[in-house]
Amino acid sequence: MSITRHLARHALVRPEAPALTCGGETLTYAALDALVARCATRFAAAPAGGIGLDLPNGAALAILFLAAARAGREAQILDPGWPEEQRRQVLERVKPGLLVSAQAGDIRLDPGQGAAGLAEAIGAGPVEAITEPDPDLPFYVGFTSGSTGLPKGYRRAHHSWTASFDADTVEFGIGRGDVILAPGALTHSLFLYALARGIDAGAHVLLSPSFRPRIAAELARAHGATVLYGVPTQIALLLDHLAAEGETLPGLRLVLCSGAKWPPGRRQMLAHRMPNAAFAEFYGASELSFVTVAKEAEKVPAGSVGRAFAGVRLSIRDAAGRRLPVGRTGRVFVASPFLFMNYATGDSPDLYVSGDEVSVGDMGFLDDAGFLHLVGRSRRMIVTSGKNLFPEEVERVLETHPAIAAAAVLGMADGKRGERLVAFLSLAEGEAPTRADLIGFLKSRLPLFKVPRLYAQVADWPLTPTGKTDFPAIARLWPDRCELLP
Incomplete structure (x- = not known):
């Protein structure tokens, strides 16, 4: 099944429930499903290859990403901020069958294009039946910093995220009653995942064309956000804004933080400004997805990044690939159903494979209770x-x-x-x-x-x-x- 596996069912059962809000537009599940279906029909008929999406952050990018997934095509999400030469080199390597861009492409969209008129803007006709994509098909190429200066493209199959959806239901209990605030760029896999996760759960997803603490706070209050996804710098800026305005966000029940370690000195402020929110941070990587989770209620040791996420198995190995005992530092290896497929552009000198386990070069050790402690990246x-x-x-x-x-x-x-x-x-x-x-x-x-x-x-x-x-x-x-x- 694809990452859009539940969208049509949500549209049938709860057609008027809000699904996606961004840039002043709100789509119900019925409207989102209909729009994704039309755009997917257009993408399914495109020349062989991926669907390149070179668009500003916003509703159009979110909807076309979902449409590519439903069509069984790989969405290649480019960063519109790349220099032209970098963009050219990436396109030369991933070779999209169709490029949708606000710059130059097979389909050129206005940078301000939202959900209204999107199907017409990409030349979509009536909806046609599309076979449900195989779970092993690639649906996404994301990009992160590469060692050569060229962005490193990593490819994922549908099952890697649908398995993540099921596992994080166990961890976080996200459901259709939630309102998910994901105020960062969809070129960052954390926020793209938050979008897809919310739609899979039948939740209401709130996006923002750009991150502004004031706008994020207003979105949270106006729509009753219950879950916040963010990186530490964004969450810290949001807390600073709330403190400056003397405001709180009592409706949040869960704050999910990833990308770097949350500063311990900020926890008191978070508890004050988001008084009803449980805080959890997770460690992962573009290639690995979820690896560990650290929840306040689980008494995670200081300096640890938490225990293995549901469905993840951890091991520590030496340079020769031998397993190391508790307390010994070595490369952190991960086995899980969430792993990526391969690299779409280049590769990584830090990637190590041992059977069904993968390491991205992080060094660390496991303690007696199974908590992972990272000491650093081998390349640093x-x-x-x-x-x-x-x-x-x-x-x-x-x-x-x-x-x-x-x-x-x-x-x-x-x-x-x-x-x-x-x-x-x-x-x-x-x-x-x-x-x-x-x-x-x-x-x-x-x-x-x-x-x-x-x-x-x-x-x-x-x-x-x-x-x-x-x-x-x-x-x-x-x-x-x-x-x-x-």
Whole structure:
């Protein structure tokens, strides 16, 4: 079955129930099903190949993604913010049978195109019967940062997400009574998943053409949002907005966070501004989908990313592929029905396969209770004074300091030490820690070789399009475009 397996049934049983809201438009399940069916008929008749979607965030992109899935075609979701040469190279590799774009393509849409008139805009005719896609067919190619500079395209089959839907019903109980707020870009798989998950459950999905904390708060209040999907930077900005306005979102019952570790110092504010919301964060990867979940009610140890998600099996292996016992650090391998198919563009030097298990190069260990503790990515490992160091560990400790909003620890070339540790910092408003302050703070918490001696303040913290710290961009700031702490 496809990821749109339940859409027609929801339309039949609850035709007037709201399904999708974005940019001032709301579609009922009957209207969404009819529109997806028309667009799917158009896509099913397109030349062989995927359906390239090069569109701004919004209702048109959401609907055409669902239509491609129903048609049994692979939706290749491009980022409209890519430079033209990067776009050209990606298209050359994925070779869509049909490209729908707000720039140049087989079908050109107005950038402001919404749900109204969408079927006509892509040349869709009457609905025709379409065979339900095989669950093993690919339905999606997403893109993330690649090691060569070209975005890395990963391909997924329908069953990888329908299995995820079933598993996260066990974990989170999302159902047709929920209103899901997914205010991020659909080029980010977290928010695309939230869309598809909500429609599968028969919930009401709220999207936003762009992330604005004020708009996200207004959407949540106006439609009674019960579930929020977000990355830490977005959730933090939303909390800051609520605090500045003296507002709360008491209707939220669940906040789902992914993409990076949630700062412990923010938990009290979240509990105050979203007082009835359970908080859960999950660790995963584009290739792996869900890996672990950390729920407040489960007393997750400090520093852990949680236990295995429902349906996931974890193992820790050494460089030779041998299983390691509890407490030993090695590569984290994952076996689950949620894994990706293959790469659509390029590959990854960090991908390791052992039987039915896959690793993306993350290093960690399992404790006696089965909780996973990550120590870092193998490709970010720094060699300093002959010792291996995972900078993520240092970053996590730095971010517990009240003066630090964000930290990035990088190894800069050094003739004597191999790599010299530099901690790049985004400081909290009004804070001015000294180098000595931070060295003292870290020395009481980490071995001496893990304590950087240089600390640089970054005024405008670089983020990737998905809201994560942009480490290559930070490295380029050294040494002339950052300020060393005294």
